[in-house]
């Protein structure tokens with residue numbers, strides 16, 4: 669099966685995600701409903717640096733905490749996993765975040781926008797244009813998934829939706 673492709677309306681930015689990875693994310697969301705859950709997205713940029721190719725998604729780190737409408741995504745195990753993926757021949761690295769809005773819309777909340785801005789500015793993430801994959805509703809249909817890239821505008825990170833192609 670081909671990757672799912674997403675692109676901004678102006679065509680400037682894109683993302684793709686493997687069906688296997690998206691299936692894993694949706695299963696994890698259904699497992700944790702009605703609580704939020706989430707993790708990180710890993711992969712690489714294409715040669716033109718305008719498309720984030722998501723190859724892997726972490727599971728929910730075990731030190732994460734969440735409720736119906738909030739998530740404190742933990743960090744346990746992520747750095748060693750990232751180190752392994754980077755040192756493999758495929759050279760994969762951090763691309764962004766995924767999380768679930770159980771029963772809600774897959775749209776970034778003000779908290780999400782603030783957190784993605786912090787990630788974009790953080791030297792430790794080395795990811796100035798992070799991707800956010802949101803899952804809403806019952807985490808069952810393709811329309812429950814939306815993908816955003818955060819571009820910095822006037823010192824703030826602004827979400828740009830990437831539409832399914």
Ligand SMILES: [Zn+2]
Pocket residue numbers: 767768769776777780
């Ligand atoms: Zn959110």
